[in-house]
Amino acid sequence: MKAVKLTALLVPLAMANLAGFQVQSWANEKSYNPDSVVGIWETAHEDSEWSHIEIFKKEDLYYGKIVWLSEPEYPPDDPEGMAGKPKVDRKNPDESLRDQSILDLEILYDFKYEKEHKWKDGRIYDPKSGKTYRCKMEIKEDGLLHVRGYVKVGFVKLGRTTEWTRVPIEASSEATSETPNETTSRSQSEPTE
Numbered sequence: 001m002k003a004v005k006l007t008a009l010l011v012p013l014a015m016a017n018l019a020g021f022q023v024q025s026w027a028n029e030k031s032y033n034p035d036s037v038v039g040i041w042e043t044a045h046e047d048s049e050w051s052h053i054e055i056f057k058k059e060d061l062y063y064g065k066i067v068w069l070s071e072p073e074y075p076p077d078d079p080e081g082m083a084g085k086p087k088v089d090r091k092n093p094d095e096s097l098r099d100q101s102i103l104d105l106e107i108l109y110d111f112k113y114e115k116e117h118k119w120k121d122g123r124i125y126d127p128k129s130g131k132t133y134r135c136k137m138e139i140k141e142d143g144l145l146h147v148r149g150y151v152k153v154g155f156v157k158l159g160r161t162t163e164w165t166r167v168p169i170e171a172s173s174e175a176t177s178e179t180p181n182e183t184t185s186r187s188q189s190e191p192t193e
Contacts, residue, residue: 034113037062037137041145041164045070052167055108062119064108066127072103091130102127111137124149133159 038057041064043050052068074082080090087102111122117139124135124147133149134157140146143166150159 032116036117036139037111037119037145039169040067040167042167043164044162046162053108053164060112062108062111062113062122063106065104065106066102067104069102089127089130091127093130108135111135 035057037055040052040054042052048070050070051066053064054067055062055064057063069087071087073084073086074080076083082088082090088098089100089102089105090098092098092100105125105127107125107127109123109125111119114120119137122135122137123132125132126149133151135147135149137148138146145164145166146161147164148159148161150157152158
């Protein structure tokens with residue numbers, strides 16, 4: 001009797017497979033796509049300013065650039081006298097790059113896909129300070145991208161994590177219609193350690 005019940009279960013599954021339906025075991029239901037990080041992400045809202053970062057893939061590595069700013073110009077009370085002017089990379093350690101626009105500035109680079117929605121060995125550049133940090137990213141179950149910039153002090157990693165939210169496709173197409181290109185200048189210095 002048990003053999004008949006088992007056969008009655010296996011035959012329809014085998015026929016479904018032959019008909020082109022995929023039958024997966026529960027263990028294989030969770031699949032990970034290395035490119036799931038690709039898209040536009042809204043950064044955390046800090047000091048009433050935030051931005052949209054477009055993460056893209058070049059060869060086998062992942063990069064990100066600023067494609068939209070909530071405050072694209074310096075405020076009226078800018079201490080460096082740039083009130084009303086478009087924001088530039090004025091804290092860059094390379095003086096020759098300090099006049100480049102913050103828009104289209106590559107701030108994430110060299111990320112490698114590790115596993116299970118995690119990217120590692122990358123760098124993040126902070127245009128507010130002009131410093132570059134080691135960085136890793138992970139998409140959590142709630143869909144938020146956790147971005148952790150850090151420095152290594154001995155065996156300890158000191159840093160902070162921010163949460164970014166994916167921008168819906170409709171909104172992201174309004175923010176930018178450009179695609180990444182090879183001429184995007186990098187703004188990195190070596191990681192601050």
